[in-house]
Amino acid sequence: MAVFGKNQDLIERSRRTADAATMRRRQEVQPKAKAVRGIRPSWVDTYKPSEGKYDLVRLIRNPTTFVSPLEPSDDAGAEVYEETVDWYKYIKHYHATLKRSVNCSGGPQWKNKNASTPCHACAMRFGSWDDVQRKYTSPVGVALEYVLTVLVMELFHKVPQIDAAGNIRGNNKGEPYTDWVQCQGEGCEYCAEGLEMKEGHIQTWPMPKTFFAQLMDLGDKKSNFCLSCAKKTIKWFGNEYECSNCDNPQPASVFDLNFQVCKKKINDKQTLLDFEEVEIAPVPEQYISLLDSLPNMAQKFGPTALDQQSKQFQYTPKPSTQARFINK
Ligand SMILES: [Zn+2]
Ligand SMILES: [Zn+2]
Ligand SMILES: [Zn+2]
Secondary structure, three states: OHHHHHHHHHHHHHHHHHHHHHHHHOOOOOOOOOOOOOOOOOOOOEOOOOEOOOEEEEEEOOOEEEEOOOOOOOOOOOOOOEEEEOOEEEEEEEEOOOOEEEEOOOOOOOOOOOOOOOOHHHHHHHOOEEOOOOEEOOOEOOEEEEEEEEEEEEEEEEEEOEOOOOOEOEOOOOOEOEEEEEOOOOOOHHHHOOOOEEEEEEEEEEEOHHHHHHHHHHHHOOOOOEOOOOEOOEEEOOOOEEEOOOOOOOEOOHHHEEEEEEEEEOOOOOEEEEEEEEEEOOOOHHHHHHHHOOOOHHHHHOOOOHHHHHHHHOOOOOOOOOOOOOOO
16 A cells, blocks of 8 residues: 555655764753653543644544533533443533643533532633623633544654653653654654654544544445445345345444545634545554554543642632532
C-alpha cells in the first residue's frame, strides 16, 4: 500500500538526520508544547485527526459497561441506563478562560440536583446563573463526549516526558518516561531529533457527537456486506438481518473498516470528518499484536477528583455549599 511506502521513506530520512539532530538537541532547553506534567492527564495518548492530512485508521471494539450520562439536552428528570457498548460516553467540562478541561464527577445524573454527586465544575457553572441576563456567566462549559478506541496505522515517535521546569521526567535509574506521539510528517521536530519510531499505535479518540454520528453512518453504509460470505447480499427486515447468499448473515460495521480520515472546516462554525479509501478489510497482520491490550476507558475518562478539579479550574469551594448547585 502506498501509505507504507511513504512511511518507509520517512524512517530512512529520519535515520539520516539523527546525528545532526542530536547536536542540535543539546542546545535546546525549551520544553515541548505537548509536555506531560504531574499525573498523566486524559489527553495523553489520545488521537486527534489533523486538518489537511489523512491518517489511515481502524476503529477497535473495546466493550465497556457503564451508566450512560444524561445528555446536556436531556431534562434533569430523564432516566439513565446501563449499557455495554464498544465505546465510552462522558461529560466534559471545558474552562474557556483557562483553556483546560476536567471530567464531570456529578455522576450519570449530573443534571439532577437530588441525584448528582459533587462536582466543582458543575457548581461553578450552575452557580453562575444570572437572572437578569438569563444565562450562565461562568466560563465553564458542559459537553457530551464519545470516546472510541482507534488503531492509528501511522508513524509514532517515542517522546520523553518533560516536567514543568523543562527537565525530562524519569525513574530513579535515570530512564526517561516516554509517550508515543504521532510523527508530524514533513518538518517533524521529532524526526529532526532522530527519536525512536514505530508504525501503528492504539489510542483513545474522544470526539463530539457529530463526529461519532458520522462514523456510525460510515459503518451503516457498509452493512449490506456480509462478512461470512463476502458478498453484498444482506438486507435488514425490521428485526433481523438476512443474507441471500448464506445462512450466517454478518453485516459489516464501522469496526470492520480500514479508512483514511482527516478533519475539514465546512464553515466558520462547523468542522466535520472527511473519509477516503474506506474498505472492508481485516486488521493488517503487522498490527494484530497491538490489540492484546486496549485502553481502560472508564479509568481514563472517569470523573476527575475534586481536589484536581479545584487545582485545574482555580476554584475554592465554599464550605457549606460545596459542589451543590441549584438546577435551572
Ligand atoms: Zn460536572
Ligand atoms: Zn517525525
Ligand atoms: Zn452471507
